Amino acid sequence: MLDARVPEGPLPEKWTRCQFEMKLVNPANRRKFTVIVVGTGLAGSSASASLAELGYNVKTFCLNDTPRRAHSIAAQGGINAAKNYRNDGDSVYRLFYDTIKGGDYRSREANVYRLAEISVKIIDHCVAQGVPFAREYGGLLDNRSFGGAQVSRTFYARGQTGQQLLLGAYGALMKEVKAGRVTLFPRREMMDLIVAGGRAVGIIARNLVTGALETHMADAVVLASGGYGNVFFLSTNGRSCNVSAAWRCYQRGAFFANPCFTQIHPTCIPVHGDLQSKLTLMSESLRNDGRIWVSCKPGDTRRPNDIPEEERYYYLEERYPSFGNLVPRDVASRNAKMVCDAGLGVRGGNAVYLDFRDAIAREGVAVIRERYGNLFDMYERITGSDPYKEPMTIFPAIHYTMGGLWVDYHLMSTIPGLFVLGEANFSDHGANRLGASALMQGLADGYFIIPYTMGHYLASAGPAKVAADAPEAREAADAAENRIRKLMSIRGKRTVNELHRRLGLLLWDKCGMARNEQGLREALEEIPAIREEFWKNVNIPGEPGTFNQVLERAMRVADFMEFAELMVRDALERRESCGGHFREEFQTEDGEALRDDEHFAHVAAWEYNGPDAAPRRHVEPLVFEAVKPSQRSYK
Amino acid sequence: MAVGTISLTLKVWRQAGPDQPGRFETYRAENIPTDVSFLEMLDIVNDGLEREGKEPIAFDHDCREGICGSCGAVVNGRPHGPRRATTLCQLHMREFRDGETLVIEPFRAKAFPVVKDLVVDRSAFDRIIQAGGYVSVRTGQAPDANAIPVPKHRAERAMDAAQCIGCGACVAACPNASASLFTAAKIVQFAMLPQGHPERVRRVVAMVEAMDREGFGSCSKHYECEAACPKEIKVENITLMNREYLRAMVRED
Amino acid sequence: MNDSFSWKTVLASTILRELTAAISGLVLVLFIFGHLAGNFLLFLGPDAFNGYAERLQSLGPLLWLARLVILTAAVLHVSATISLKLRNRASRDTAYAVTRRNADRPLGTPTMIYTGIIIACFVILHISDFTLADKTGPRSIIGGQSLGLYGVVLNGFANPLRAVAYIVAVWAVGLHFSHLFSSLWVTLGVLSDRATRAMNRLALAVGVLVALGFTAIPVFALIKMRLLGG
Numbered sequence A: 001m002l003d004a005r006v007p008e009g010p011l012p013e014k015w016t017r018c019q020f021e022m023k024l025v026n027p028a029n030r031r032k033f034t035v036i037v038v039g040t041g042l043a044g045s046s047a048s049a050s051l052a053e054l055g056y057n058v059k060t061f062c063l064n065d066t067p068r069r070a071h072s073i074a075a076q077g078g079i080n081a082a083k084n085y086r087n088d089g090d091s092v093y094r095l096f097y098d099t100i101k102g103g104d105y106r107s108r109e110a111n112v113y114r115l116a117e118i119s120v121k122i123i124d125h126c127v128a129q130g131v132p133f134a135r136e137y138g139g140l141l142d143n144r145s146f147g148g149a150q151v152s153r154t155f156y157a158r159g160q161t162g163q164q165l166l167l168g169a170y171g172a173l174m175k176e177v178k179a180g181r182v183t184l185f186p187r188r189e190m191m192d193l194i195v196a197g198g199r200a201v202g203i204i205a206r207n208l209v210t211g212a213l214e215t216h217m218a219d220a221v222v223l224a225s226g227g228y229g230n231v232f233f234l235s236t237n238g239r240s241c242n243v244s245a246a247w248r249c250y251q252r253g254a255f256f257a258n259p260c261f262t263q264i265h266p267t268c269i270p271v272h273g274d275l276q277s278k279l280t281l282m283s284e285s286l287r288n289d290g291r292i293w294v295s296c297k298p299g300d301t302r303r304p305n306d307i308p309e310e311e312r313y314y315y316l317e318e319r320y321p322s323f324g325n326l327v328p329r330d331v332a333s334r335n336a337k338m339v340c341d342a343g344l345g346v347r348g349g350n351a352v353y354l355d356f357r358d359a360i361a362r363e364g365v366a367v368i369r370e371r372y373g374n375l376f377d378m379y380e381r382i383t384g385s386d387p388y389k390e391p392m393t394i395f396p397a398i399h400y401t402m403g404g405l406w407v408d409y410h411l412m413s414t415i416p417g418l419f420v421l422g423e424a425n426f427s428d429h430g431a432n433r434l435g436a437s438a439l440m441q442g443l444a445d446g447y448f449i450i451p452y453t454m455g456h457y458l459a460s461a462g463p464a465k466v467a468a469d470a471p472e473a474r475e476a477a478d479a480a481e482n483r484i485r486k487l488m489s490i491r492g493k494r495t496v497n498e499l500h501r502r503l504g505l506l507l508w509d510k511c512g513m514a515r516n517e518q519g520l521r522e523a524l525e526e527i528p529a530i531r532e533e534f535w536k537n538v539n540i541p542g543e544p545g546t547f548n549q550v551l552e553r554a555m556r557v558a559d560f561m562e563f564a565e566l567m568v569r570d571a572l573e574r575r576e577s578c579g580g581h582f583r584e585e586f587q588t589e590d591g592e593a594l595r596d597d598e599h600f601a602h603v604a605a606w607e608y609n610g611p612d613a614a615p616r617r618h619v620e621p622l623v624f625e626a627v628k629p630s631q632r633s634y635k
Numbered sequence B: 001m002a003v004g005t006i007s008l009t010l011k012v013w014r015q016a017g018p019d020q021p022g023r024f025e026t027y028r029a030e031n032i033p034t035d036v037s038f039l040e041m042l043d044i045v046n047d048g049l050e051r052e053g054k055e056p057i058a059f060d061h062d063c064r065e066g067i068c069g070s071c072g073a074v075v076n077g078r079p080h081g082p083r084r085a086t087t088l089c090q091l092h093m094r095e096f097r098d099g100e101t102l103v104i105e106p107f108r109a110k111a112f113p114v115v116k117d118l119v120v121d122r123s124a125f126d127r128i129i130q131a132g133g134y135v136s137v138r139t140g141q142a143p144d145a146n147a148i149p150v151p152k153h154r155a156e157r158a159m160d161a162a163q164c165i166g167c168g169a170c171v172a173a174c175p176n177a178s179a180s181l182f183t184a185a186k187i188v189q190f191a192m193l194p195q196g197h198p199e200r201v202r203r204v205v206a207m208v209e210a211m212d213r214e215g216f217g218s219c220s221k222h223y224e225c226e227a228a229c230p231k232e233i234k235v236e237n238i239t240l241m242n243r244e245y246l247r248a249m250v251r252e253d
Numbered sequence C: 001m002n003d004s005f006s007w008k009t010v011l012a013s014t015i016l017r018e019l020t021a022a023i024s025g026l027v028l029v030l031f032i033f034g035h036l037a038g039n040f041l042l043f044l045g046p047d048a049f050n051g052y053a054e055r056l057q058s059l060g061p062l063l064w065l066a067r068l069v070i071l072t073a074a075v076l077h078v079s080a081t082i083s084l085k086l087r088n089r090a091s092r093d094t095a096y097a098v099t100r101r102n103a104d105r106p107l108g109t110p111t112m113i114y115t116g117i118i119i120a121c122f123v124i125l126h127i128s129d130f131t132l133a134d135k136t137g138p139r140s141i142i143g144g145q146s147l148g149l150y151g152v153v154l155n156g157f158a159n160p161l162r163a164v165a166y167i168v169a170v171w172a173v174g175l176h177f178s179h180l181f182s183s184l185w186v187t188l189g190v191l192s193d194r195a196t197r198a199m200n201r202l203a204l205a206v207g208v209l210v211a212l213g214f215t216a217i218p219v220f221a222l223i224k225m226r227l228l229g230g
């Protein structure tokens, strides 16, 4: 029953053919259509701007005080594009191939191919917007190799690529606000999706300043609300990242795909104590020059510089001679966990060294400073230790979520008229995302896909013509209001953070870097208990009709409490290891992820069945015509 | 890493809403580990308040890694606190001494009305950008990315300016509450790049007009903005903005 | 960006007002320097000084033109700076509980309004004292003989109170000028960052130099009248 609407024809022709076959909306009629966009990250901002440029009437929502602060701003490393400017053998096909393989053969070929195809246009567009990418002395764009790619296809703007791309998209959005085609709703939280006549026709939003609930109607809704990494409490995500918007859509009938596919980033600053509020990523580009090692002696308390060379275990270089420190994220992370579990971590704890001594000796301090200066400064600010003199300590942390709402080739969910872009959809990254590919995907979705597929939808479905006082809209508004009232009336003893942390720790233990059946079953038992405690005993001071940050957090955590169960359930059902999903029962002899293509070469898409029934698992089989799945090997 | 703890007295500005009067409240922050960030210190204080059923101190924050520009407050007369080139979320408590008293106020400017406690409304910045902080290119129009070479040093200078995170510390620090540094940074980014040139006259005039309309003060060269800026945006940008402005007056292109 | 270039917008902008303040300030400063250079003739005795004053007077219409320019500059300077000052004060409606200066700036910058007010008062005093003085009247007589404007000036400064008031005022001019000297380059958008910062470092010294130059005149008069007896 899941129809991905993948066009016919050979891979390289699918998108062109699809573009041609899609219906168009007459330019004069476009302003009669209203499109709601939730989120102003790369996906949401680019979608809002591009749709408005076409002439649609766009209403754009975000949580922050300004669209420019969406979490995409934090991306550091870069954005991929198959430009082959380096003449090193890159091509659309290679980017496609790498992404499929990197995703451990759990993504849809047609989508990934389109992504690789579009990647080149993204760079063109961003440069035209004035994004100050790094350049070479000849004045042309610089590239670097990133996250284990063997070609240099990553474009970057110092360590602030996400920021610069987002500011480009934000500028485009501001241009359209000025032109009157986009109306901006900052500090608004989407509380529910309004579905009427079988299609998405609006949202309920809460004004975070006044607490007022607002009903906004439209002809289609675009959800670009980002990823759900914060379900783990500690992650590299911004504090406002949440699953709530997607979760509401799920409860209204959108399928949730592969929720257990979460990515752990190998190079984050280790947790320093239980008062910590978030984890900080150190760009993966550091692995280009830094060497990762631990002491051979368990629980070694010597300072790193006092540990002699022969007592250092460069475990990635030894185990993966051809990729060395540049193995994909999931492999690097798992190996860090393995050495730490064996007691070899820094002082026996959860951290490994990332050492620039040799790079500094080889290239000189100046070169290293030019490449990584801002990252080194950041590290020093946070830890108080100087990476020019002493190795950094790093440890994996939750970073990205490949899972998300299921979408077809048109990026439409199972609810007609609800489109999902960026990290919020289950995306093109399969079971593991390659570095520098999320920015690419968000912008591909927003700039170059949704403008076409939205037109096709609106031309086919026509205007929604549902009024803001329709029963469906009122029901959604009442549901939101009731949820708030219920939360506010608990007035218990536990803080929101405390309960969120409890949930996060549980998930990190049982559904984090490595999972097993027993742990997952335990988690399935424990989550409802924490959730019950939450609904019985959480305390939210203040009033709902005001600027109330605790209430905001509480609502998001409440949704995480429900979502967590789905994530664990998905992890339990997927009896194989693939990419970021590592089931200890399914590994090769040397501890690599062991896929089961016969039974699990599919997308798992979950359907909500009401609060009291288990969700139903649907399957979208993945067919590999171009690339034959093989055991990933980075040896 | 051995970690010490410190205890502080906080005098924090509390204000229930834009039209409500505000006042300072005093709180104790006891046994704060020196390796937590300033915002985590506020989290700890807030945790205590929440447990007592009191409303926690409202403050804006999101990325907590110095890039989104959400956070910011004035600590003992310094926007983003005492450490150079550091946002409040990246400021760590090892910068403070045991027993210190910290006066924590919101960024103050007429154009940044207080929303609640330390949270202010900086939407004026969005309106400045709306006036022209972009290149008017439509999706689909762009030539090949390498069609127009940009000398490396100009790209670097554009990037220096483009690093602005829109936090508003420059306004908070300026005795005139001027938004010149913020506005200039965006103007200079595009003035450095060929992509920005077709619109440079209209851009500078429109953005400066927007900045004035929002009620920010003028630049009388106190250099306080630069001292407070977490991204080390330099006053040089204001020089270049003024140059762009003069250029606009003599050359209409 | 729909708005096209409009002079109305440009004329109302704060940047243009800052520019007006700076350029009119510059005109005033150039005038003051010229004035100072002329006044140094005081050291050469009554003939040189009075001759210079008379030659100035004989310029007739040109003198009036110069006066017009100076007057316009003064009016523009005062109106631009006052309007900016009012605007800048209004741009922060609630004051900080703790204020501190974190940029290390020459003293001139934060004291502009005070030095400006001192200078305005001083100019009025100065004009009534000398420009409008009867150059052959009782105030020009030294040792029983009218020495013209030279006499008026020397007699004027023989009063230590007045001399001190003058000295205070010219130090205000020096400080005021030091700010102009450091900020001008930013306002005009002319110098590179390095050069601008170099000017900043020089500014205070330049201001002191100007103040010292002006101080020399009342001190000279005082010494001459008090110690050397005229």
Ligand SMILES: Cc1cc2nc3c(=O)[nH]c(=O)nc-3n(C[C@H](O)[C@H](O)[C@H](O)COP(=O)(O)OP(=O)(O)OC[C@H]3O[C@@H](n4cnc5c(N)ncnc54)[C@H](O)[C@@H]3O)c2cc1C
Pocket: A038, A039, A040, A041, A042, A043, A044, A061, A062, A063, A064, A067, A069, A070, A071, A072, A073, A074, A075, A076, A077, A078, A079, A161, A162, A188, A189, A190, A191, A224, A225, A226, A227, A236, A237, A238, A241, A242, A244, A245, A281, A399, A400, A421, A422, A423, A424, A435, A436, A437, A438, A439, A440, A442
């Ligand atoms: C530290 C870090 C570094 C990274 N580095 C890289 C990199 O180098 N290269 C790369 O390719 N990728 C990188 N990524 C991943 C990448 O940044 C993200 O996947 C991507 O930016 C997500 O973009 P988005 O537009 O989907 O969502 P976001 O940018 O997360 O935007 C979500 C938007 O939705 C809004 N929103 C959310 N919920 C609601 C709601 N309920 N109501 C209203 N609005 C809502 C938010 O306000 C926000 O505007 C990095 C991620 C992190 C955390």
Ligand code: SF4
Pocket: B163, B164, B165, B166, B167, B168, B169, B170, B171, B181, B182, B185, B225, B228, B229, B230, B231, B232, B233
């Ligand atoms: S110029 Fe600096 S202080 Fe001002 S908004 Fe930008 S980053 Fe913040």
Ligand code: FES
Pocket: B060, B061, B062, B063, B064, B065, B066, B067, B068, B069, B070, B071, B072, B087, B088, B089, B090
């Ligand atoms: S919270 Fe993002 S900059 Fe401080």
